[in-house]
Amino acid sequence: MPRATLITNIGELVTNDEQPGREGGPLGIVRDAAVLVEHGEVTWVGAAADASAHTPESGVELVDAGGRAVIPGFVDSHTHLVFGGDRAEEFAARMAGRRYEAGGIRSTVAATRAATDDELRARLTGFVAELHAQGTTTFEVKSGYGLSVADEERLVRLAREVTSEVTFLGAHVVPFEFREDPRFDGDPVAAGDAYVDVVIGEMLDACAPHSRWIDAFCERGAFSPEQSRRVLEAGRDAGLGIRVHGNQLGEGGGVRLAVELGAASVDHCTFLSDEDVAALASSDTVATLLPGVEFSTRQPYPDARRLIEAGVTVALASDCNPGSCFTSSMPFCIAVAVRDMNMTPAEALWASTAAGAKALRRSDVGALRPGMRADLVELDAPSYLHLAYRPGVPIVRRVWAAGAPMA
Numbered sequence: 001m002p003r004a005t006l007i008t009n010i011g012e013l014v015t016n017d018e019q020p021g022r023e024g025g026p027l028g029i030v031r032d033a034a035v036l037v038e039h040g041e042v043t044w045v046g047a048a049a050d051a052s053a054h055t056p057e058s059g060v061e062l063v064d065a066g067g068r069a070v071i072p073g074f075v076d077s078h079t080h081l082v083f084g085g086d087r088a089e090e091f092a093a094r095m096a097g098r099r100y101e102a103g104g105i106r107s108t109v110a111a112t113r114a115a116t117d118d119e120l121r122a123r124l125t126g127f128v129a130e131l132h133a134q135g136t137t138t139f140e141v142k143s144g145y146g147l148s149v150a151d152e153e154r155l156v157r158l159a160r161e162v163t164s165e166v167t168f169l170g171a172h173v174v175p176f177e178f179r180e181d182p183r184f185d186g187d188p189v190a191a192g193d194a195y196v197d198v199v200i201g202e203m204l205d206a207c208a209p210h211s212r213w214i215d216a217f218c219e220r221g222a223f224s225p226e227q228s229r230r231v232l233e234a235g236r237d238a239g240l241g242i243r244v245h246g247n248q249l250g251e252g253g254g255v256r257l258a259v260e261l262g263a264a265s266v267d268h269c270t271f272l273s274d275e276d277v278a279a280l281a282s283s284d285t286v287a288t289l290l291p292g293v294e295f296s297t298r299q300p301y302p303d304a305r306r307l308i309e310a311g312v313t314v315a316l317a318s319d320c321n322p323g324s325c326f327t328s329s330m331p332f333c334i335a336v337a338v339r340d341m342n343m344t345p346a347e348a349l350w351a352s353t354a355a356g357a358k359a360l361r362r363s364d365v366g367a368l369r370p371g372m373r374a375d376l377v378e379l380d381a382p383s384y385l386h387l388a389y390r391p392g393v394p395i396v397r398r399v400w401a402a403g404a405p406m407a
Helices: 048-054 088-095 102-114 117-133 149-160 188-210 225-237 254-260 274-281 291-297 304-310 330-340 345-352 354-359
Strands: 004-014 029-038 041-047 060-064 069-072 074-076 136-142 165-171 213-218 241-246 265-268 286-289 314-316 376-379 396-401
Touching: 004 048, 029 048, 041 048, 074 345, 074 354, 088 291, 102 149, 117 136, 117 149, 117 396, 149 165, 149 188, 165 188, 165 225, 188 225, 213 225, 225 241, 225 254, 241 254, 254 265, 254 274, 274 304, 286 304, 286 354, 291 330, 304 314, 304 345, 314 330, 314 345, 314 354, 330 345, 345 354
Parallel strands: 004 060, 004 069, 074 136, 136 165, 165 213, 213 241, 241 265, 265 286, 286 314
Antiparallel strands: 004 029, 029 041, 069 376, 376 396
């Protein structure tokens, strides 16, 4: 292995490190650039003409970017990659006019419970390869398709094999065995309360050792703000960070609950009141928008401009899942955000890298400056603008994660 790698002849380097003299504001663009990588970290960034003064005299692999653009690896802070089954027919029904509701999750739960660990692992491996091929080098994975103690435990355990960013989402929906239990006489609130007792008890005990985060789907058809609070506070007490699914299907208490509890992010944010926006702006909770969901459900797109102008930190993520958004492509999400959510290409790229890192409370990824993990993406294009300019075209040419080239 070479002692160091120098990636040079970069036509446009996006660093996400704003400095005087660099272009693009927060993007910190360097023209005719080079990046030196040693031991998996960025150790120097600057003009290619100055690289020799900062490069070891021997043991250096030279990589010629051919004048192409290089950006930080994408940080996808919201995915659901461990599941069984397929919901393509549900997608087709939505395209024919049927409304999306959270209840469709239950069909995936049945398929996931029926799958073996090896089947789930093989599928997960395939999704991770998709992420890498499209430039995603850091990603989060949620559970939520097991909804029993044993199945949720194996989902977070399998997720932990591929990422440190594992989220326990036992509070995804109330499983059918609780909803149909005659003890609750058809009362969904009582069934939900009883299921929450399991989530914050033995299920949390089994899943916390494999998880970094806890999440709750605070939404009609899923969990009320009161039920969500019980879940999130129990997870916090167990040492997990807080994330929230909120305000996807309508206005509700998810955003304000997330802000009150100091959640790292609240995701979806499709329907927001002025009070929700103000609460986010006064907090360090990231609003993670999921443009592929609105594309796949035909719901209204959230207005990213409204949030950005209010001073809210906005991230983009894929929400790759079998029901409401089955894409793993961050470039696609960038294109949709620019086209339909009032974001500029620069804002969308920053939201997919630096802001995604903020949503995961990571300080080692999402930018290219000395001391950061060397996660880089070379585009087969002269500028990052082509991510939105050429939607659907596979312009990711090469990817390095922690300095290592990815197949």
